[in-house]
Amino acid sequence: MYRIDFNKLRFLVCDDNAHMRRILRTLLHSFGAREVYEAEDGATALEMFTHYVPDIVITDWLMPIFDGLELAQMIRQPGGKGNPFAPIIMLTGHSEKRRVTVARDAGVTEFLAKPISAKGLYQRILNVVASPRPYIRTKNYFGPDRRRNTGNAYIGPERRNGGKAEVLQQPSLMDKAKVAG
Amino acid sequence: MSKDLSPKLSVETFPDHQVITQPNPLRKMIRRVAENDPDDPVARAEKALQELSSEFDGWMENECDRLANAHTAMEMNPSDTANREELLRAAHDIKGSAATFGYPTAAVAAESLCRIIEHAPDFDLVPPELIAHHVNAIQAIVRENDRIDALGVSAQLSKKLRSVADEYLAHVNRDRPEHLEAILAPSIIPLD
Numbered sequence: 001m002y003r004i005d006f007n008k009l010r011f012l013v014c015d016d017n018a019h020m021r022r023i024l025r026t027l028l029h030s031f032g033a034r035e036v037y038e039a040e041d042g043a044t045a046l047e048m049f050t051h052y053v054p055d056i057v058i059t060d061w062l063m064p065i066f067d068g069l070e071l072a073q074m075i076r077q078p079g080g081k082g083n084p085f086a087p088i089i090m091l092t093g094h095s096e097k098r099r100v101t102v103a104r105d106a107g108v109t110e111f112l113a114k115p116i117s118a119k120g121l122y123q124r125i126l127n128v129v130a131s132p133r134p135y136i137r138t139k140n141y142f143g144p145d146r147r148r149n150t151g152n153a154y155i156g157p158e159r160r161n162g163g164k165a166e167v168l169q170q171p172s173l174m175d176k177a178k179v180a181g
Numbered sequence: 182m183s184k185d186l187s188p189k190l191s192v193e194t195f196p197d198h199q200v201i202t203q204p205n206p207l208r209k210m211i212r213r214v215a216e217n218d219p220d221d222p223v224a225r226a227e228k229a230l231q232e233l234s235s236e237f238d239g240w241m242e243n244e245c246d247r248l249a250n251a252h253t254a255m256e257m258n259p260s261d262t263a264n265r266e267e268l269l270r271a272a273h274d275i276k277g278s279a280a281t282f283g284y285p286t287a288a289v290a291a292e293s294l295c296r297i298i299e300h301a302p303d304f305d306l307v308p309p310e311l312i313a314h315h316v317n318a319i320q321a322i323v324r325e326n327d328r329i330d331a332l333g334v335s336a337q338l339s340k341k342l343r344s345v346a347d348e349y350l351a352h353v354n355r356d357r358p359e360h361l362e363a364i365l366a367p368s369i370i371p372l373d
Contacts, residue, residue, distance in 0.1 A: 001218060005210045017274050019240045023281065026233050030226035055207060062273050064266070085203060093277030095292075095368045113369055114277030115288070118226035130211050135201040145200075 004129050006032030012054035013038050014045035014071060015091070016063040020116075024058060024091075027118055031125075042066030046074055050081040056128060058121075061092035061103070068092065069106050076107035076142050084142065085135060087128035091116060107143025109133075230281075237282040238326075244278065245323050247271045248291075252316045259305065268312075269298045275319060287322045289339035290315055293346045300350050300360050311349060318342055 011033055013024045021038050028036050037052050039045035043066045045059065057075065059068035072088050074080060087109040092099070095113045103111050110124040133145040193200040214220070248271040255264040272294040279288035294315040301307045322335040347364065354360040 001214050001216050002211055003214050003218070003220070003222070005212055006222070008210050009207070016270070017278070019244070020274070020278060023230065023233065023278075026229050027226045030229040031222045055210075062270060064270070085206075093273050093295075096363060097366055097369055098363055100369060115280035116277075118223045118230060122223050122226070129207045132205050132207070135203075137199040137201060138197060 002130065004031070004126060007034050009033055009056060009125075009129075010035040010052065010054045011037065012045060012048055012052060012057045013059075014040075014042065014057070014063070014068065015060040016040050017060070020060065023116060024121075027116070027121055030118075031122065042068060042071040042074075045071055049075060049086070053083060054086065056087050056089065056125065058089045058091055061090060061094055061099070069103065069108075072103070072106040072108050078142060087132070087144075089121075089124050089128065091121075104146055105141065107141070109144045234283070241279065241282045241284055241287070241323050244271070244275050244282075245320050248275060248316055248319060252312065255312075256309070265298065265304060269295060272298065272315075284323055284326060286335040286339045287319050289336075290318050290322065290342050293339070293343040294319075296350060296364065297346050300354060300364055302353055302357060302360070306353075308349075311346065315342055315346075 006028070011028055013021055013028070013036060015021050015024065015038075018040070021040070025036050025038065035052075035054075037048050037054065039048050041063055042059075045057075046066075048054075049057065049071075057071075059071055061068040068090060072090070075082065075086060075088060076084055078084075088107065089110045089112060090103045090108045091112045091114065092103075093114045100111050109128055112120055112124050133148070135143065136145050189204060191202045193202075248268070251264065251268040251271045255261075255268050258264055272291045275291035276288050276295055279285065279291060294312070297307060297311065297315070298304065318338050322338065325335070350364050351361065354364060
């Protein structure tokens with residue numbers, strides 16, 4: 001069995017709703033996190049992102065002026081300040097499939113629809129810590145590999161050029177640990 | 182605030198994309214524990230959330246007040262898009278948080294209101310009473326939550342509002358197939 005050492009992780013939480021920030025802070029501290037930085041809008045979050053260098057960003061989508069989607073795009077922007085590989089968990093009240101696709105295409109790593117649950121949040125954090133995906137850079141995208149399923153079941157046009165070698169997997173830490181153990 | 186931002190990257194270049202892998206910078210954050218390890222972080226967090234729940238009724242009332250204020254401001258000045266945006270944000274926050282606060286049917290009514298604001302082709306043409314019914318219903322659901330029969334009544338009320346809103350949206354979007362598709366698409370959150 002595996003556990004995350006939350007006390008070594010640094011989080012940045014961005015949500016304009018103070019109640020939701022309090023809930024997130026409560027959950028993260030209960031998991032064991034000590035460093036949880038909070039922003040109530042995207043612009044402040046971007047500043048804090050470059051200053052505090054968080055390991056994981058958790059952001060709401062709908063916020064005034066500078067929303068969570070724009071925050072994700074700014075973090076992933078080539079030449080931007082800070083760590084463009086930082087995992088981003090989008091925690092949002094949006095619950096339509098097309099929203100998941102839009103968030104994915106903005107470089108969001110994990111999507112978690114509200115209502116929030118301790119289990120759902122823990123699982124998303126576990127995913128980004130233990131099973132990171134490789135990053136893909138194309139003419140108009142930089143972010144985590146949007147292909148989660150790499151089996152042979154896909155039927156449809158191949159949208160990437162490059163042949164067989166293009167599918168590179170970053171082994172999950174869980175898998176590595178299981179083999180080693 | 183120093184953290185190592187320059188792990189060794191491995192870059193595979195292909196005709197139209199690159200695949201970039203880096204040693205997992207968070208690998209040191211995971212550890213193996215015994216199968217019978219009594220520590221359960223999820224249970225611990227759920228307990229903490231339970232302890233926080235004494236605040237939820239007050240928070241829900243705050244969210245309702247915010248919605249009502251946004252609605253009043255919008256009624257007084259319907260052409261100001263800032264008021265409309267605040268109404269959407271207030272409804273959206275209730276949609277996302279009401280179930281956590283113990284008011285799941287208020288979340289359903291708030292979602293219905295969000296859909297109207299997001300998918301109506303011309304918000305100025307939305308019947309004002311359709312918006313008002315949603316706002317009033319959410320307030321009533323929260324106000325009457327303690328009544329024994331409230332859950333059944335509030336569930337029926339939310340369901341009816343959603344039905345009326347969906348009928349309206351399907352009608353006004355009949356010539357906008359992309360919106361119609363989004364309106365009719367199922368939620369990614371499974372229904373109870």
